[in-house]
Amino acid sequence: MSNAPEFLVFGATGQQGGAVTRALLEAGRGVRAFVRDPYSEKAKSLAADGVSLAVGDLFDRASIDHAMKGIRSVFSVQTSSPSGLLTDEQEVEQGKSVADSAVSNGVAHLVYSATGAAGKGHTGMGHFDSKSRIEDYVRSLPITTTITRPASFMEMMMLPGMGLNTGVFNYFMRPDQSMQMIALHDLGRINARILCQPDLHAGRVIELSGQDITGKDLQEAFSRAAGRPIHYQRFSEELLSENNFLKRLTALVDNGVVAGIADIAALEREFGPMLRVEQWLSGPGKTLFENALSAEPSGIGLR
Template sequence: MAGVAEFLVFGVTGQQGGAVARALLAEGRKVRGFVRDPHSDKAIALAEEGVELATGDLFDRPSIERAMAGIKGVFSVQTSSPSGRVSDEQEVSQGKAIADSAAATGIKHLVYSSGGAAGKGHTGMGHFDSKSQIEAYIRSLPVPATITRPASFMEMMMLPGMGLNTGNFTFFIRPQQAMQMIALHDLGRINAQILCHPERYAGKTLEISGQSITGDDLQREFSQAAGRIIRYQRFSDDLLASNDFLRKLTELVDNGVVAGSADIPALEREFGPMLTLAQWLSGPGKALFENALNAPETGIALR
């Protein structure tokens, strides 16, 4: 494939890949985005912003290798089973296919976006343990790689069913229990900086997070941003008893695996200031927050 792009971004029409591609473009770097459908609205919007499109599918290995021609650095991310679009095994095979392709084509730097719960032993949650497997596989290959492990996204709190529209927001943590989170904007610019400086980061694994946030913080900041009281409470015992997925995740928050262990002050020294929840709510998250406040009532839809 001809072209001048330096970086290939997978998942470019999605949350993480989109944030990474836009952060690279903001640095004046040339980006190729891997898309399944170059005619989708998101792909067209990216092309208009300057992203060169490579069409392919993560189940089609030759299309991955073709997209890597002439590329210096690759950003790898996959969807996971809570999305309902892949199994845990498919996530692993897609992550390995990108890594194998990077090795086969002599890519000089692979950045794999894993998850905060990876590398901390078996969790019993398929979409966390899948990431530990992909990490281990990447480390076994002769490809210079950086692994980033993002905390939960602030954006995840805007998914339907958490109660912002009812004035009673529910989430995993207790009112005074802290959990680390990151705004996609920060995730994008940190991974972009890592892609731009392989000599500094290759071989490292970085836990990345922007803020440590309690339930009380959520109540205060959501209420402030909404201009009305939004009460905070942890998911009810009844809900946790009836929903295996949420109960297991809540247990992993309580035992620290999902609560996050990033050294945020060190990250800020390295990458600059992270968005606070208040800044995110009045900036990149404003439209999502307003939609969530005005959404019709529905069930929980976490991923």
Template sequence: MDHTAEFLVFGATGQQGGAVARALKAKGRQVRAFVRNPESIKSKALAAEGMSLAIGDLFDPASIDQAMVGITGVFSVQTSSPAGEVTDVQEVSQGKAIADSAVRHGVRHLLYSSGGAAGKGPTGMGHFDSKSEIEAYVQSLPIMSTITRPASFMEMMMLPGMGLSRSEFTFFMRPEQSMQIIALNDLGRINAEILMAPDHYAGKVIELASASVTGKDLERAFTDVAGRPIAYTRFPNDLLTENPFLNRLAELLDSGLLAGVADLQALEREFGHLTSLVEWLDGPGMPLFKAALNDDKAEVALKDSDNA
């Protein structure tokens, strides 16, 4: 393990951590990526891009401590229970373990990536309330910290079962209802900038999004890119009735908790241009969109851990 690294990035082989690690590296900063398996394709890709690897497991506090040695700034993100790998209790335990280790090792700045519905009161969904608990814990510690709350990823819309292969698209919002979304490249870039300017962002909670879209916006954009009509509908009522997880997410969107409250104009003034849905579809989202158009899986991939 390279002991000259400046930033330690958790979740580096995942979507968020990978985006942050690459954004930091693009700025010429030294990155240490926390990985479980150094022989995995994703870990080898990080190493090939010039990042050092810290091998460990979030269930092993000693490996977290070892990875933390000599680090100035930490990006902390954990897998949530909907992925089926951890419980909500385990997510909280891992988030606290990273924060405690950062304090023990005198890390200057801890950036915790939470969620858009977190920190606004109980939601009735464990994987949101777990993030609220981690937020409160981080803020209670004697360490300079920042919390970011990203909106739903644009990439999430390309999961199987949303209907694109059948020339339709189903999602949470009603046709005229707005929901904020974020492109991973924006998420990575903004979090990297925060890590590189800890004094400026210390103590702040920042809601993150790239754009606000309605179901009709999705219909127009997807139709243009697909070259054929893509009809938008909300998840049908019978599916929501059968799936309490999706139903509660839809309820949170209707209540405004999941709709997003990021100030897009302020974010653009602070961090520069934000990626629109159309730009994302024309760029990094194009391969994902094309794959989704040809994916005939019928089952919605969004689910809770009990159904994983």
């Protein structure tokens, strides 16, 4: 790529940052990715695609400052505590450090990706409340910002242990209960558009989702895609009583905090058509779905 990097992307070897990086590359824009290990397979793949690598650590402010040099806009996302890699306080520390560095280095625009559960009051789940705290901090700084709040990723449904390989898919909502979801492809292209058009999105908080979908809808879509019956059921009460993390998440789906409140029609008017789960299953999610169908039995993939 001949373009000098305009955009610095954090989390570029992960799901969200990776999706944003791909979308920016497809738009012909120059990208710099902040990576800890330049020799990892994902980092080497980014470099092969023309991405400039800035090597550093999110606990090392000097390395963040170095990566910011000459950058116009930043996409900021941090790892959450359910990964087991850091605490909620450390996530907040990292989010603040990225934002402070952007201000200090004269970056024009910061896009912070939070979660659909952010900004809706105290949830009692640290990895959601941490993002609300980062949002509040980002908004307090003298820099142009946009905050995006993605709904649950369609890709999350393909985590091990959800039951597709047994013909019984288990998830959070009741069969007739609706929950919003978004494909990472759409998350990536929308955030990339925002980065490329900062004046249109300055100061906005944008809830992101691609579809309202029920358990019954998933049952029908999965069955058609698999070519055989896939039954949908909510996580069992027995499992929820044993797994406090899933129990608390399910309660937040029930009370609406995690169910999603995006105006999907308005998003489509502004950013174009969003992938529905059927399209995702035959497109970006096809390999993930096929792998989940044929996976060896395992425990629930959510912590």
